Amino acid sequence: MNLSEPSFGPHLKGFPASGAPLARAQIPAQDWNVLRGDLALPLAVLKQSELRHNLHWMRDFCAQRGLHLAPHGKTSMSPELWQLQLDAGAWGISFATVFQAAIGARHGVPVLLIANQVIQRAELDALAALHAERPPLRSMFLVDAVGQVDAIEAWAADRGFTGRFEVLLELGITGQRTGTRTADEARQTAARIAASPVLQLAGIECYEGTTAYCDHAKDRATVQGLMDRVETAAREAIAQGWFAHDEIILTAGGSAIFDLVAERLAPDLGRPVRGVLRSGCYLTHDHQRYTRYLCCVGERLNLKETLKPALEVLACVQSQPEPGLALLSMGKRDVAHDLDLPQPVWRSDGQGGAPQAVPAHWRIDALNDQHAYLRFDAAAPQAEWPRLGETVASGTSHPCATFDRWRWLPVVDDRYAVVDAVTTWF
Structure with missing residues (x-):
């Protein structure tokens, strides 16, 4: 069976609906930036720098012990x-x-x-x-x-x-x-x-x-x-x-x-x-469950640095119907929820503004098929409230159960410009 070069196109969730199909090599030339709103949300993305760090970290871990890797x-x-x-x-x-x-x-x-x-x-x-x-x-x-x-x-x-x-x-x-x-x-x-x-x-x-x-x-x-x-x-x-x-x-x-x-x-x-x-999860790591486990690995090995989270799911604040509650445009069909609920890690204005850490009182406490319930302290200053249309990135537990909800994932650089893309074959 000869597998041809995968095609990326509007049949994929998050790809521009009016865009023409593209080969992988054409992706960087599109000049997409997810902070600017060039791709519809929700969207799962992979962070290039973190992927490279994790690849090299695990390669070195195995080499130092004379072991082989079959992730x-x-x-x-x-x-x-x-x-x-x-x-x-x-x-x-x-x-x-x-x-x-x-x-x-x-x-x-x-x-x-x-x-x-x-x-x-x-x-x-x-x-x-x-x-x-x-x-x-x-x-x-x-x-x-x-x-x-x-x-x-x-x-x-x-x-x-x-x-x-x-x-x-x-x-x-x-x-x-x-x-x-x-x-x-x-x-x-x-x-x-x-x-x-x-x-x-x-x-x-x-x-x-x-x-x-x-x-x-x-x-x-x-x-x-x-x-x-x-x-x-x-x-x-x-x-x-x-x-x-x-x-x-x-x-x-x-x-x-x-x-x-x-x-x-x-x-x-x-x-x-x-x-x-x-x-297997070392490549993308996560923000919650495996982060806790790797803290323990770091303690046992006296390490200053281990793996870094490379997988995020971005969503839009699409409704703020009452004080203390905002609805994000992602749900069970987009993000893992089998071990822990996703949790917000940064926010951006959705128009190209740089990511900012979310307030400590923000949390996601429920998911529907297409919605995440973002709770926040209504007594906090309004600058700390979620704003309609802004982008919120969430970290997850257990990357396996996020990957299987996507047929492609853009790879982004440190500015969240799309520099590559990968496919999945579930």
């Missing part, structure tokens, strides 16, 4: 952002489904790490077809049960499939997501994978992100317990000859406490080890 591509589902990450040294890109991985492969991603179980026949069909299309492609997915191996072998027998899929044994945490819960389950599953004519055991995977609490002692104890299990399972698999290759992949790492797993991803096992972090 979660499901965060943005943006081929242009994946390419930025690969150009900055990422080994591959992680995905959650075969559909997502296929989009990645067809946009040139060379290594696909599907951090999820593959068991459906339709997904196995799709993965086999993808490898037939692209013989140099490398992919791997997770296995956490003997029954999953049985199902894959039954599919292979039915289809006459004679290839072999690379897989990772997943170790899980009781009460959390997928993955084997006990050492016996892990042992039985690894042995079954190694004996399968359809699978090859490439390494071991785990995920610690849902256990993060910003409690240093608690987070460290949870991660150490999980990584102890990973190392024990890897040593047993080596002793039993279960790994298919000399190099062993050990992978973990969400976007909250990745510094703790990073300490344990390259143990001395007497064999080459490729330690792979899969943090």
Whole structure:
């Protein structure tokens, strides 16, 4: 499948309604500036300087620890952002489904790490077809049960499939997501994978992100317990000859406490080890949830600077129907609200004026499909009230759930001039 250069045009939310379709290379020449009102709001934008900072920060973090990066591509589902990450040294890109991985492969991603179980026949069909299309492609997915191996072998027998899929044994945490819960389950599953004519055991995977609490002692104890299990399972698999290759992949790492797993991803096992972090939200970061987590990372590592928020959603003050309440032109269809409600970070007059920090008493306390309820102190001076027509930028929690509401995002410089754009493929 040949994917042509994406076209940006009035079929996209926020693009000028009377504008002609444009190729990506034509975007900078349009001389748009979102502070001037050249693009309709709401609009999600990416800040170029912050993106570059975050790319380099995570690249250096991994390089200093001898680790590799396969960031979660499901965060943005943006081929242009994946390419930025690969150009900055990422080994591959992680995905959650075969559909997502296929989009990645067809946009040139060379290594696909599907951090999820593959068991459906339709997904196995799709993965086999993808490898037939692209013989140099490398992919791997997770296995956490003997029954999953049985199902894959039954599919292979039915289809006459004679290839072999690379897989990772997943170790899980009781009460959390997928993955084997006990050492016996892990042992039985690894042995079954190694004996399968359809699978090859490439390494071991785990995920610690849902256990993060910003409690240093608690987070460290949870991660150490999980990584102890990973190392024990890897040593047993080596002793039993279960790994298919000399190099062993050990992978973990969400976007909250990745510094703790990073300490344990390259143990001395007497064999080459490729330690792979899969943090996905680092590229854009956020203003709320992950900012709090990264404060804890900074405390543990004694850092003066970590990641910077690069994603904002801009809206217009479209109504101020009563004292203390203004309605913004964005809602659940435009911005993440699954973890925290968006919160205003700056305001501008909507006519080219420079951004100014919003008053401390401003807050968003509710969203409808197309509206945000901005509350403010009606007793404050009127200069601190929202003004009709002005622009309000909000920061979010969890960038994944904002990206999937947009099919394009302009990239802006420090003056909020549009200098590039990216697409998403949800």
